[in-house]
Amino acid sequence: MLSPLAQARTAPVQAGAAATPKLLVDGLTKRYGAITALEPTRLEVPAGEFLTLLGPSGSGKTTLLQMICGLVEPSGGRILIDGQDETRTPVHKRDIGLVFQHYALFPHLTVAENIGFPLRMRGVAPADLARRVKDALEMVHLGHLAGRFPKELSGGQQQRVALARCFVYQPSVILMDEPLGALDKKLREHMQYEIKRLHRETGATIIYVTHDQEEALAMSDRICLMNHARIEQIGTPHDIYARPKTAFAADFIGVSNIFRGQVRRDGAGTPMLVTGNGSFRLSADTPERPDGALVVRPEQLDIDGEGDNEVRGEVVDTVYAGSETRVLVALGGGEETITVRLRRGLAPPRLGEVVAVRWRADAGVLVS
Amino acid sequence: MSAATLHHDGAFAAARRRLRFGPLWLAAPGLAFLAVFFLFPVLRLLGLSVQDLETSAWTGDHYARIVATDVYFRVLMSTFRIAGLTALLSLLFGYPLAYWLAQLPERQRGLAILAVMVPFWTSYLVKTFAWMVILGRTGVINQILSGTGMPTLPLLHNEFGVMAGMVHAMLPLAVLTMLPVMTTIDRRLVQAAETLGAPPANAFWLVYFQLSLPGVAAAGLLTFISSLGFFIVPALLGGPQQTMLAQLIITQIQEMLNWAFAGALATFMLVAAMVTCWVYDRLFGLSSLSGETSGRAGGGQGHLRNAGMKTLSALAKASAALGGPVGRLLGPKMMDRLLPLYSALVIVFLVAPALVVVPIAFTTSPFLDFPPPGYGLEWFRVYFNSDLWVSATVRSFAVAFATAILATLVAGLAALALARSSSRWRGAIFAFFLAPMIVPRIVIAVGLFYLFAQIGLVATDLGLIIGHTVLALPFAFVAISAVVKGHDWRLDQAAATLGANRFRTLMLVTVPLIRGGLVAAFLFAFITSFDELTVAIFVSGGVKTTLPKQMWDDMILQLNPTLAAVSVVVFAIVMALLLIAEWLRRPAR
Ligand SMILES: Nc1ncnc2c1ncn2[C@@H]1O[C@H](COP(=O)(O)OP(=O)(O)O)[C@@H](O)[C@H]1O
Ligand SMILES: [Mg+2]
Numbered sequence: 001m002l003s004p005l006a007q008a009r010t011a012p013v014q015a016g017a018a019a020t021p022k023l024l025v026d027g028l029t030k031r032y033g034a035i036t037a038l039e040p041t042r043l044e045v046p047a048g049e050f051l052t053l054l055g056p057s058g059s060g061k062t063t064l065l066q067m068i069c070g071l072v073e074p075s076g077g078r079i080l081i082d083g084q085d086e087t088r089t090p091v092h093k094r095d096i097g098l099v100f101q102h103y104a105l106f107p108h109l110t111v112a113e114n115i116g117f118p119l120r121m122r123g124v125a126p127a128d129l130a131r132r133v134k135d136a137l138e139m140v141h142l143g144h145l146a147g148r149f150p151k152e153l154s155g156g157q158q159q160r161v162a163l164a165r166c167f168v169y170q171p172s173v174i175l176m177d178e179p180l181g182a183l184d185k186k187l188r189e190h191m192q193y194e195i196k197r198l199h200r201e202t203g204a205t206i207i208y209v210t211h212d213q214e215e216a217l218a219m220s221d222r223i224c225l226m227n228h229a230r231i232e233q234i235g236t237p238h239d240i241y242a243r244p245k246t247a248f249a250a251d252f253i254g255v256s257n258i259f260r261g262q263v264r265r266d267g268a269g270t271p272m273l274v275t276g277n278g279s280f281r282l283s284a285d286t287p288e289r290p291d292g293a294l295v296v297r298p299e300q301l302d303i304d305g306e307g308d309n310e311v312r313g314e315v316v317d318t319v320y321a322g323s324e325t326r327v328l329v330a331l332g333g334g335e336e337t338i339t340v341r342l343r344r345g346l347a348p349p350r351l352g353e354v355v356a357v358r359w360r361a362d363a364g365v366l367v368s
Numbered sequence: 369m370s371a372a373t374l375h376h377d378g379a380f381a382a383a384r385r386r387l388r389f390g391p392l393w394l395a396a397p398g399l400a401f402l403a404v405f406f407l408f409p410v411l412r413l414l415g416l417s418v419q420d421l422e423t424s425a426w427t428g429d430h431y432a433r434i435v436a437t438d439v440y441f442r443v444l445m446s447t448f449r450i451a452g453l454t455a456l457l458s459l460l461f462g463y464p465l466a467y468w469l470a471q472l473p474e475r476q477r478g479l480a481i482l483a484v485m486v487p488f489w490t491s492y493l494v495k496t497f498a499w500m501v502i503l504g505r506t507g508v509i510n511q512i513l514s515g516t517g518m519p520t521l522p523l524l525h526n527e528f529g530v531m532a533g534m535v536h537a538m539l540p541l542a543v544l545t546m547l548p549v550m551t552t553i554d555r556r557l558v559q560a561a562e563t564l565g566a567p568p569a570n571a572f573w574l575v576y577f578q579l580s581l582p583g584v585a586a587a588g589l590l591t592f593i594s595s596l597g598f599f600i601v602p603a604l605l606g607g608p609q610q611t612m613l614a615q616l617i618i619t620q621i622q623e624m625l626n627w628a629f630a631g632a633l634a635t636f637m638l639v640a641a642m643v644t645c646w647v648y649d650r651l652f653g654l655s656s657l658s659g660e661t662s663g664r665a666g667g668g669q670g671h672l673r674n675a676g677m678k679t680l681s682a683l684a685k686a687s688a689a690l691g692g693p694v695g696r697l698l699g700p701k702m703m704d705r706l707l708p709l710y711s712a713l714v715i716v717f718l719v720a721p722a723l724v725v726v727p728i729a730f731t732t733s734p735f736l737d738f739p740p741p742g743y744g745l746e747w748f749r750v751y752f753n754s755d756l757w758v759s760a761t762v763r764s765f766a767v768a769f770a771t772a773i774l775a776t777l778v779a780g781l782a783a784l785a786l787a788r789s790s791s792r793w794r795g796a797i798f799a800f801f802l803a804p805m806i807v808p809r810i811v812i813a814v815g816l817f818y819l820f821a822q823i824g825l826v827a828t829d830l831g832l833i834i835g836h837t838v839l840a841l842p843f844a845f846v847a848i849s850a851v852v853k854g855h856d857w858r859l860d861q862a863a864a865t866l867g868a869n870r871f872r873t874l875m876l877v878t879v880p881l882i883r884g885g886l887v888a889a890f891l892f893a894f895i896t897s898f899d900e901l902t903v904a905i906f907v908s909g910g911v912k913t914t915l916p917k918q919m920w921d922d923m924i925l926q927l928n929p930t931l932a933a934v935s936v937v938v939f940a941i942v943m944a945l946l947l948i949a950e951w952l953r954r955p956a957r
Contacts, residue, residue, distance in 0.1 A: 071559050091562040092571070104560035108578050121565035165564065 020083040022047040022205045023068070023173055028077030030063050037063040039230045040077060045173075045207065050199050053209045054216040055226030056252070061209045064226075065175050068207070069096045081173060092121070097171035101178045103162040105150040111161050112137070112146040118169040136168035139198070156187045160194070167198060176208045180215070192219055213253045217241070225249055241297075246367050250295040255326075257301065257338040259294045263366070273366065277331050280309040283362035292366045298326060298341040300363035303349065307358030311338070315355060318348045329357055394785035395797055398778040398841065406804055406838050409815030414638070416818070417631030430632035440616070444636060447613040450602065451595035454534040455542075458591045459584060461535065461714060462542035466583075468711040469543070470550035480711075481544075486719045488540040489942050491899040493919040494935040496604050498721035499533045500524065500927060501728060501736050503605070508724060508738045529605035534595060539718060541594065542587040549583025569688035573680045582652050589648045593641045597808030600901060604923055613637050614810040618905065621814060634811040641806055722939065729932035736927060747933035756918060757934065763908075764915035765941075767829055768897035771836040775893035776886060778837070779844035783885075784878070787852040805842035809902040812838060817906040827912050835903035840896040844889035851885025887953045895942060 261275030599614035731740030825831035
């Protein structure tokens with residue numbers, strides 16, 4: 001289930017640095033009285049990218065999205081689309097599509113009328129409108145439901161109508177605010193695939209909001225990780241997974257084992273982290289810093305295997321998760337547990353058994 | 369099990385189901401009560417209207433006479449005109465207010481609604497009295513005008529006076545009917561429309577307004593039907609041109625005892641009400657009146673739907689064309705304040721009349737001067753020393769109390785019955801309990817008068833209580849149904865599994881949890897009775913008068929400050945009740 005490394009894709013070929021990005025958010029900020037919903041933020045999105053805003057609830061994702069589409073007025077900063085300043089453009093004149101979390105389908109209009117709405121607003125001629133609505137319906141495989149009202153559809157079907165209503169007028173940027181949040185897991189995975197397909201077929205620039213890290217890893221060209229009204233880290237899924245910049249990033253994406261401590265150099269000049277669980281060798285290219293948190297992923301730990309670093313502890317649980325088995329090992333007084341992925345072909349240790357867990361120095365990443 | 373026995377079992381169960389009403393039996397007392405004191409008298413009145421007075425043979429003479437006689441026909445037309453205009457103006461003035469209320473934060477909305485409700489809780493006679501004081505030839509407005517050297521205006525005993533009184537009375541009903549629909553409209557839909565490219569005017573008319581249409585239609589229906597039966601307002605604030613059907617019916621009964629002719633007039637009114645309901649039902653479904661969502665969200669099909677959408681698009685264009693220049697003229701700041709400002713003005717219109725009465729009650733003058741030349745308790749003394757006023761007050765209080773208990777009990781049982789039943793009779797019974805709200809009061813009152821005259825209930829307290837209970841039942845029923853609908857019946861099942869029998873479950877679990885609805889029902893029923901004049905005008909009389917009847921007699925005869933004192937007392941009683949109810953309804957901590 002958790003094999004993002006295997007799934008990680010390479011970032012899209014970046015256009016030359018000189019090309020104007022599709023969307024540029026520059027120093028954008030929003031305050032509600034004493035609350036800062038978004039600190040001044042800079043974000044560049046090249047044309048055709050699938051960018052995900054990922055972060056816990058309340059981290060400012062919706063605020064950022066709503067300022068981009070004009071539903072919320074910024075307290076400061078600028079929004080540029082294709083290099084044009086759109087900060088003061090009214091909502092209905094921005095060439096942006098927004099897919100709402102709860103779809104926001106018009107209950108008094110049929111599926112076809114819902115999809116036709118943005119075209120009607122743009123004065124598209126009836127014949128042309130009918131054809132484009134039909135095409136959009138077919139694109140989301142809903143051609144047979146054109147005459148239904150939204151409440152006569154299932155959640156997944158409503159979601160597709162919302163997508164069709166957005167793609168039908170080909171806005172230059174499409175924003176999606178947790179569009180799959182209300183669906184069950186199975187359907188969600190299917191819709192993730194559908195959205196990716198639409199992205200491929202239309203080449204649209206998409207900014208996608210979610211608080212589900214698996215969804216973000218599976219779908220994005222780049223992930224923009226947000227926390228406390230700020231961008232924590234931006235990068236490809238592989239980047240963020242393999243090289244998190246903060247303990248928060250490491251913890252939020254994938255399962256991490258984190259050891260905090262002080263950085264020292266041993267006689268040979270190798271950097272070491274001195275923690276409550278012992279001293280660990282760090283990879284040689286670790287940047288200079290006085291202290292930090294060492295992040296080691298479960299698949300980089302090995303029970304009774306090879307490695308530069310070692311901790312010992314008591315096995316407290318084994319979790320069978322289909323494709324892999326994880327072992328929870330309690331360290332020291334049992335205050336801390338680490339998660340280890342069991343090497344393939346190895347029999348799970350018994351509960352209560354004391355094991356040595358080892359990893360290579362260059363497997364861990366030191367973050368702030 | 370073989371197919372044969374399966375089939376047999378199924379048929380047997382179906383037969384048993386047909387015989388068993390299950391929990392519906394709880395509605396039986398209410399059904400019987402309404403059958404005897406509502407359905408039967410109304411049908412009989414309709415029957416009388418097609419009978420010859422002497423021979424009892426079938427005849428259409430009474431109807432022919434109405435249509436042929438100029439005066440009667442004119443009254444018929446002015447009734448529809450006034451009711452229609454009242455409904456229209458209530459919607460026009462009420463819609464922006466309801467829209468404003470719907471987007472207020474919950475707490476502020478609650479407070480604003482209290483203000484909007486003031487006319488609703490003010491007795492019809494008090495309201496009308498207040499308007500007479502405000503609009504009269506020497507009334508508040510004209511005294512201000514002449515004080516500033518301007519010519520006085522004829523505001524009373526004409527169409528303007530009637531419309532002021534009627535719209536003032538109906539506006540709260542219109543607003544409170546539209547509000548629940550508007551608060552459930554997801555405002556993100558408007559945002560969605562804008563992100564899809566709709567300019568604000570389009571987003572409003574094509575999305576918000578269209579979604580609020582069921583509420584608008586329901587408000588139009590209720591205000592129109594209620595206005596049809598008005599007689600206090602046109603009689604006291606209007607002139608001969610504003611005579612309405614109910615006044616005519618009252619004269620026919622009181623002065624000529626012409627039952628058949630009154631019956632024919634009543635039929636016109638009833639048919640108008642029924643036709644309005646029918647049209648509404650075709651378009652929106654009557655069930656949406658009780659807050660249940662109808663299947664016809666789009667309103668109509670095919671051509672009608674297309675025509676409707678075209679109209680709304682045109683409205684959007686028009687308002688965008690109008691809004692643009694106005695917006696440029698006033699600037700964005702002022703535009704944002706327009707709605708709150710407007711709403712404040714309407715609320716002043718709603719609240720002010722009740723307040724104007726207060727200083728006049730304390731005047732030292734024998735006239736209705738405003739502002740009063742001095743203040744004293746003179747008129748309260750007159751009121752409390754008058755046997756007639758005091759006994760009328762006591763009777764009104766006692767009758768209202770009995771009515772409230774009876775109506776809450778009967779409606780409560782019926783509401784519980786219907787909530788738990790899945791019988792196919794459910795819809796019909798629901799409609800039957802609401803029917804006394806739809807049938808104009810005057811029709812019910814005349815029908816009851818005829819019945820009471822035969823069984824000796826005229827001029828008795830019992831007769832009043834019965835009549836008032838008929839009128840109050842729908843309100844009590846709606847109030848309790850609304851709460852029962854949200855009741856979690858698993859709690860009752862839990863009580864049963866814990867060993868409580870049915871009665872104890874009812875008393876210890878159900879009743880405490882639906883208390884809010886019961887209190888509201890009691891309050892509605894009490895105030896319906898306390899403010900009731902239509903039944904009282906026929907059924908009470910002489911020394912056995914009620915407070916509204918006594919006020920009515922006085923107001924027709926001669927306006928005097930005692931009426932203001934009485935108004936203040938009535939207002940104080942109702943406010944005290946509201947406070948007690950609020951306190952009772954609050955869950956114990
Ligand atoms: N209209 C508002 N008024 C006050 N605070 C708000 C408003 N909208 C959002 N916030 C605050 O801004 C912060 C960010 O909210 P939001 O952008 O909705 O987060 P997310 O979408 O990541 O869950 C939250 O702390 C929230 O409480
Ligand atoms: Mg959000």
